[in-house]
Amino acid sequence: MTQAIDPIKLKAAAERLAWVLKQYPRSDEVQGLLRALWPLLEDARAGRVREPLDGESIPGACNFGDGVYAPYKHPDVDEAYAAFYREIGGREARLPARARTRASGR
Numbered sequence: 771m772t773q774a775i776d777p778i779k780l781k782a783a784a785e786r787l788a789w790v791l792k793q794y795p796r797s798d799e800v801q802g803l804l805r806a807l808w809p810l811l812e813d814a815r816a817g818r819v820r821e822p823l824d825g826e827s828i829p830g831a832c833n834f835g836d837g838v839y840a841p842y843k844h845p846d847v848d849e850a851y852a853a854f855y856r857e858i859g860g861r862e863a864r865l866p867a868r869a870r871t872r873a874s875g876r
Contacts, residue, residue: 787850790850824859830851
């Protein structure tokens with residue numbers, strides 16, 4: 771069962787992810803993710819996301835399984851994205867299996 775969204779935690783996760791992604795202005799991959807997520811990040815920060823989203827509604831998850839963001843560790847794109855994904859998906863949301871493996875460093 772999916773849990774309700776905690777708007778305070780979602781806002782914090784959205785702000786963190788936006789900040790992390792902005793730390794890589796020269797990376798086309800990271801900036802592409804930021805552009806794809808921007809409307810959702812803005813909605814999350816403004817408190818407009820009231821219901822958990824399914825994974826297909828959250829841009830970028832498939833790229834984590836492919837390791838596209840693995841080189842971006844300081845700050846960690848995988849970690850910030852996974853935290854945002856969990857919060858916007860109702861805290862029980864899980865990245866696809868391949869993406870979870872990458873995010874956990876295995």
